[in-house]
Amino acid sequence: MMYSLRKFMPVYILAAWMLSAFVFLGTAANAQSDAASGTNLQLYAQSAILMDAGSGRILYEKNGHEIRPMASTTKIMTCILALEYGNLEDYVEVSSHAASMPKVKLGMRQGECYQLKDLLYSLMLESHNDSAVAIAEHIGGSVSQFADMMNQKARDLGCEDTFFITPNGLDAVEQNGQGEKRAHSTTAADLARIMSYCIMESPRKEEFLAITRTASYQFSSFRREDGEISAGGRSFYCNNHNAFLGMMEGALSGKTGFTANAGYCYVGALQRGERTYVVALLACGWPNNKTYKWSDTRELMNYGLDHFEYHSLSDVKVDEESLEPIPVEKGQGGRIGGAVFAQVEIASGTGEGGPEGVLLSAEEEIEIRKEIRGRLEAPVRAGEKVGEISYLVGGEVYGVDYVVTKDDIRAIDFGWCLTRILEGYMLEERKTDE
Numbered sequence: 001m002m003y004s005l006r007k008f009m010p011v012y013i014l015a016a017w018m019l020s021a022f023v024f025l026g027t028a029a030n031a032q033s034d035a036a037s038g039t040n041l042q043l044y045a046q047s048a049i050l051m052d053a054g055s056g057r058i059l060y061e062k063n064g065h066e067i068r069p070m071a072s073t074t075k076i077m078t079c080i081l082a083l084e085y086g087n088l089e090d091y092v093e094v095s096s097h098a099a100s101m102p103k104v105k106l107g108m109r110q111g112e113c114y115q116l117k118d119l120l121y122s123l124m125l126e127s128h129n130d131s132a133v134a135i136a137e138h139i140g141g142s143v144s145q146f147a148d149m150m151n152q153k154a155r156d157l158g159c160e161d162t163f164f165i166t167p168n169g170l171d172a173v174e175q176n177g178q179g180e181k182r183a184h185s186t187t188a189a190d191l192a193r194i195m196s197y198c199i200m201e202s203p204r205k206e207e208f209l210a211i212t213r214t215a216s217y218q219f220s221s222f223r224r225e226d227g228e229i230s231a232g233g234r235s236f237y238c239n240n241h242n243a244f245l246g247m248m249e250g251a252l253s254g255k256t257g258f259t260a261n262a263g264y265c266y267v268g269a270l271q272r273g274e275r276t277y278v279v280a281l282l283a284c285g286w287p288n289n290k291t292y293k294w295s296d297t298r299e300l301m302n303y304g305l306d307h308f309e310y311h312s313l314s315d316v317k318v319d320e321e322s323l324e325p326i327p328v329e330k331g332q333g334g335r336i337g338g339a340v341f342a343q344v345e346i347a348s349g350t351g352e353g354g355p356e357g358v359l360l361s362a363e364e365e366i367e368i369r370k371e372i373r374g375r376l377e378a379p380v381r382a383g384e385k386v387g388e389i390s391y392l393v394g395g396e397v398y399g400v401d402y403v404v405t406k407d408d409i410r411a412i413d414f415g416w417c418l419t420r421i422l423e424g425y426m427l428e429e430r431k432t433d434e
Contacts, residue, residue: 071257074169132168
């Protein structure tokens with residue numbers, strides 16, 4: 001027996017070495033992913049993002065661009081579209097399809113009516129799946145048409161890796177005309193971008209924040225009788241299940257999610273002074289690991305608070321007086337052959353749609369890049385764009401100023417030349433008379 005063990009010992013050693021190498025390579029791959037974000041956080045989530053909500057800059061990433069199901073975090077898109085396209089006082093009539101949704105649900109009954117504003121609290125506080133479908137059918141006409149609205153909004157926000165099928169986040173797969181299948185899914189980066197829009201840019205951001213920060217809410221259904229809406233329906237009470245709101249000072253908003261396929265998911269926001277952070281987590285554990293998402297959220301938020309400070313772009317703005325005038329060829333000046341220069345100015349703050357500032361670590365700084373034309377040719381019009389001043393962090397542009405001309409400069413023409421010649425002749429005549 002000892003002989004047999006000795007005989008196969010090299011095989012055992014080789015197998016052990018290969019196993020160690022495999023573990024090492026996996027650990028190294030994770031370390032490289034963390035190193036790309038400049039830190040080595042220990043997170044449960046398989047995909048995670050920490051984002052500067054003001055600029056959209058990713059401050060930390062762990063597999064942030066991997067496509068995964070996102071469960072009920074979907075509902076932040078459902079909510080913001082309902083706020084932007086709906087009337088909160090509208091009555092929503094429940095279809096049989098909405099009433100058939102699985103738990104978690106409000107327990108709607110076909111034919112009942114609810115005010116849209118009440119359903120948004122049901123959607124965001126209790127994450128009711130039937131409320132989501134009723135909202136989608138009311139706003140979009142059908143679930144599929146509302147999904148088209150969700151996907152268009154995602155594209156508008158630059159979320160190229162997001163695909164919505166359901167308004168509630170239940171797992172779903174859709175097949176297109178070419179037989180290609182695509183699941184209801186997003187990335188942590190896209191999910192953080194959608195939340196940033198909801199709390200920072202949407203014209204209905206204040207209503208979104210008010211709903212998602214409400215601790216509890218009570219409402220009643222309505223009845224439709226002979227074409228008229230009347231009170232006297234059932235009463236409902238909702239509690240907010242976003243525990244993060246009570247975990248950290250400045251907790252602003254958030255939405256949980258879970259399906260067996262997606263695992264626990266979360267997207268949340270925190271604001272301290274001029275700093276606003278968004279954390280997005282996908283596949284952050286499965287039962288019985290419900291608390292992992294809170295641990296990861298706190299760790300990422302604290303990392304942001306400890307390592308980044310807000311820097312206003314106005315603090316590093318190029319001084320307009322430092323801009324040199326630009327030579328203009330063939331431009332009308334004081335005399336024939338005289339040099340003509342266009343005076344320039346800065347026209348547009350931080351650039352159209354750009355952030356006012358950005359969060360930077362102690363090792364980072366804002367780079368300034370000037371791209372201004374060296375020469376112009378007449379005619380030149382006042383307000384003509386002749387250059388840009390870009391403000392970059394890590395090679396990515398976060399603000400742009402436009403350099404424009406101050407005045408009109410006409411091109412040399414026959415009339416102008418004749419006038420200059422006559423002026424010169426008259427000057428010579430005066431000198432002769434003297």
